[in-house]
Amino acid sequence: MIAKSGREHSADAVLRAELKAAHGLSRRDASAVSRGVFAHFRWLGWTDTGVPLEQRIEQALAFASRFKESPESIPDAELLAKAVPEWVGGQLKMSAEWLRTLQAEPKIWLRARPGYAGDLIQKLGCSKTCGVPDAVAYEGGADLFRSPEFQAGEFEMQDIGSQAVGRLCDPQLGETWWDACAGEGGKMLHLADLMQNKGLIWASDRAEWRLRRLRQRAARAKCFNYRAILWDGSAKLPTKTKFDGVLVDAPCSGLATWQRNPHARWTATLADVRELADIQSALLAHAAAGVKPGGRLVYAVCTLTQGETEDVATGFERAFPEFEPFSSRSPFTPSAPPQSRHWFWPQTTGGNGMFAALWRRKD
Ligand SMILES: C[S@@+](CC[C@H](N)C(=O)[O-])C[C@H]1O[C@@H](n2cnc3c(N)ncnc32)[C@H](O)[C@@H]1O
Numbered sequence: 412m413i414a415k416s417g418r419e420h421s422a423d424a425v426l427r428a429e430l431k432a433a434h435g436l437s438r439r440d441a442s443a444v445s446r447g448v449f450a451h452f453r454w455l456g457w458t459d460t461g462v463p464l465e466q467r468i469e470q471a472l473a474f475a476s477r478f479k480e481s482p483e484s485i486p487d488a489e490l491l492a493k494a495v496p497e498w499v500g501g502q503l504k505m506s507a508e509w510l511r512t513l514q515a516e517p518k519i520w521l522r523a524r525p526g527y528a529g530d531l532i533q534k535l536g537c538s539k540t541c542g543v544p545d546a547v548a549y550e551g552g553a554d555l556f557r558s559p560e561f562q563a564g565e566f567e568m569q570d571i572g573s574q575a576v577g578r579l580c581d582p583q584l585g586e587t588w589w590d591a592c593a594g595e596g597g598k599m600l601h602l603a604d605l606m607q608n609k610g611l612i613w614a615s616d617r618a619e620w621r622l623r624r625l626r627q628r629a630a631r632a633k634c635f636n637y638r639a640i641l642w643d644g645s646a647k648l649p650t651k652t653k654f655d656g657v658l659v660d661a662p663c664s665g666l667a668t669w670q671r672n673p674h675a676r677w678t679a680t681l682a683d684v685r686e687l688a689d690i691q692s693a694l695l696a697h698a699a700a701g702v703k704p705g706g707r708l709v710y711a712v713c714t715l716t717q718g719e720t721e722d723v724a725t726g727f728e729r730a731f732p733e734f735e736p737f738s739s740r741s742p743f744t745p746s747a748p749p750q751s752r753h754w755f756w757p758q759t760t761g762g763n764g765m766f767a768a769l770w771r772r773k774d
Contacts, residue, residue, distance in 0.1 A: 422674030450475040452673035456493030502716035512757040519549040522569040571762035577601035578742040584609040586655035591698040596625030615642035653703035661691040663712035667764025724768040734770035
């Protein structure tokens, strides 16, 4: 049922499609199926390979409830040995704190549209965090896509880590930005809100179906100051425009979202990381040509592997001395000194991890 590439066929996406197709399944049964599937992948390193799948899922559910009741009942050493494949240790500094976040159910984050955070806290019972403005956590069990607030465009479903990247971009009113890997438009819509719809955003992706979704989302959000256009990532840019800011939210191994997509930790490989790092470097090099003198370039990935973060950023700096590091404050720790590289770890942010590097083209 699940193809090899965790990038295009995540368990989450397959499960959603299957549940949608399974007419007549009650909401309660559907959510029990989801719980079983997610627990299975989350606790795969613990369950017994020699028993039938149904039994394995039961074991996984038992581990999940034990962990929920008492996270400390799973010792650090077990987490380090069983939570992720061995190759991961060569790509990042493994810590029991990070692995503990992978075993817990992820939080649901909403991005309140400008002026709606207070309303959402009241009507949906959301809670506010310190740090990223407009990020609110939802703790209820309702299908938010059906809520009148969503239909009215009062919020977007967007993880707090992604929201932090929009804040790092810090686009100004009236500027012209290029969201080079815009996908379905999560960050593009955030940039548009931060610009109060004043200015212009070019949104490109190589997948037409993603741009179709982006247009639908933009229409619901009443965002009109954008142009969606295909771009295959090559040196032939979609426009000759020079931008005040370019965001390259590149395709990646998604390792920092493994708490949300537990299946992906068993399908992603070191070869994927290497292959993706080459794609990221090429996208960044090509998109950089669109930055005007004095303009900013932001590289972001929802992974924390050495190969896709520091190595890509350092390689870019070596090849493009006309760009200098650009420091900005982390939205999570606004009183800390500004930095040009940001590492958002799930155990400190409560959301997906992200890496971001920022530069400015010299005048
Ligand atoms: C991390 S996702 C973008 C998510 C999006 N920015 C958001 O916030 O919703 C990366 C995107 O890069 C696109 N992509 C992958 N390879 C590409 C390439 N060679 N050229 C352009 N886009 C590419 C994918 O289709 C995908 O939509």
